[in-house]
Amino acid sequence: MSWLPPLREELRGIEPYGAPQLDVPVQLNVNENPYPPDADCAADIAGAVLAAATTLNRYPDREFRALRQGLSEYLAVESGVAVPWQQVWAANGSNEVMLQLLQAFGGPGRTAVSFAPTYSMYPEYARDTATGWVAGRRREDFGFDLEHAEALLGEHRPSVVLLPSPNNPTGTALPPEVVAPLCAMAAAMGGVVVIDEAYAEFRRDGVPSALELLAEHPNLVVTRTMSKAFALAGARLGYLAASQPIVDAIRVVRLPYHLSAVTQAVASAALRHAPSLLGKVAELRAERDRCVELLRGAGYAVADSDANFVLFGRFADRHAVWQGLLNRGVLIRETGPDGWLRVSVGTASEMAAFSTALADIRDNGVATPLLEGSQS
Numbered sequence: 001m002s003w004l005p006p007l008r009e010e011l012r013g014i015e016p017y018g019a020p021q022l023d024v025p026v027q028l029n030v031n032e033n034p035y036p037p038d039a040d041c042a043a044d045i046a047g048a049v050l051a052a053a054t055t056l057n058r059y060p061d062r063e064f065r066a067l068r069q070g071l072s073e074y075l076a077v078e079s080g081v082a083v084p085w086q087q088v089w090a091a092n093g094s095n096e097v098m099l100q101l102l103q104a105f106g107g108p109g110r111t112a113v114s115f116a117p118t119y120s121m122y123p124e125y126a127r128d129t130a131t132g133w134v135a136g137r138r139r140e141d142f143g144f145d146l147e148h149a150e151a152l153l154g155e156h157r158p159s160v161v162l163l164p165s166p167n168n169p170t171g172t173a174l175p176p177e178v179v180a181p182l183c184a185m186a187a188a189m190g191g192v193v194v195i196d197e198a199y200a201e202f203r204r205d206g207v208p209s210a211l212e213l214l215a216e217h218p219n220l221v222v223t224r225t226m227s228k229a230f231a232l233a234g235a236r237l238g239y240l241a242a243s244q245p246i247v248d249a250i251r252v253v254r255l256p257y258h259l260s261a262v263t264q265a266v267a268s269a270a271l272r273h274a275p276s277l278l279g280k281v282a283e284l285r286a287e288r289d290r291c292v293e294l295l296r297g298a299g300y301a302v303a304d305s306d307a308n309f310v311l312f313g314r315f316a317d318r319h320a321v322w323q324g325l326l327n328r329g330v331l332i333r334e335t336g337p338d339g340w341l342r343v344s345v346g347t348a349s350e351m352a353a354f355s356t357a358l359a360d361i362r363d364n365g366v367a368t369p370l371l372e373g374s375q376s
């Protein structure tokens with residue numbers, strides 16, 4: 001086989017992105033909610049799919065009004081912010097929402113900016129839409145450095161700024177004192193700011209959502225997903241709230257009928273069961289806080305987390321720690337700055353399995369934390 005397809009130059013030799021999908025007992029690697037939908041919810045979803053099946057000869061509602069209405073109602077309850085359904089948009093996962101944002105607002109000759117450590121998919125959306133990519137940095141403690149951001153925006157004049165809050169992989173949420181000036185700065189150069197709130201429902205008490213800033217900043221986009229707290233990763237439904245001009249721009253680049261009738265039916269049915277699907281969020285937040293305490297107590301450096309995962313370290317050989325855990329049936333994620341690892345928050349028994357496995361490999365001398373100030 002000597003024939004090669006005419007792959008774009010910048011895509012040659014690149015491996016498809018994705019965390020390893022391994023069949024192990026304790027899966028704490030992709031920040032899923034460990035609790036599946038209950039029987040009532042599953043039955044309602046099945047009924048909605050059955051109803052949708054009777055009209056599958058027809059294309060679905062291209063504007064998916066019922067679903068957007070449901071998402072708008074959910075946002076009002078969750079965050080206290082009223083966003084009319086016309087200002088809500090959805091796609092197959094918030095990954096597709098963000099790709100659409102870059103299709104509309106990025107492109108050749110334009111630049112997207114984020115601040116590392118940040119979500120590893122952002123540079124891929126940029127690459128796939130031929131948008132320039134620039135990554136600034138966060139502070140040592142993963143806090144946001146507004147002065148550095150100002151300088152970087154001034155230098156590169158990005159049309160899109162992408163920021164997860166809470167941040168993946170660190171778990172750090174952005175305060176409004178950062179988001180508001182960033183929006184103003186970006187607006188002055190004609191750019192949009194995307195606050196990716198995939199983990200918003202896990203934020204600690206008193207941490208606000210960027211949704212509260214939406215009314216004041218027409219260039220602000222807040223993305224959300226049903227994949228994490230909402231326990232619906234398999235359904236592939238992400239969404240955004242933004243000003244009308246932003247939603248109208250995305251409607252230009254979306255593929256016709258991009259949300260299938262089945263997806264719309266599943267997501268709308270799931271929204272009717274929001275209280276039960278989100279019913280374990282309080283427990284997961286408590287489990288997260290226990291995990292942070294436990295790791296700190298064991299001498300690890302641990303980033304404060306407003307999400308359903310914890311970044312901890314540092315290790316001279318993080319791969320050996322990751323492998324040691326995997327050998328004991330616990331899959332976590334080798335991601336983030338060198339020397340750090342990320343563990344998703346699972347059930348109490350999964351977290352117990354994780355800490356037992358970690359203590360066990362530490363007894364074997366592998367998972368010893370580096371002392372701060374020492375070099376890896």
Ligand SMILES: *Cc1c(COP(=O)(O)O)cnc(C)c1O
Nearest residue numbers: 093094095119168198225227238
């Ligand atoms: C998991 C995650 C998402 C969600 O992706 P979906 O496509 O909605 O499943 C978005 N942003 C970040 C930072 C994430 O970690």
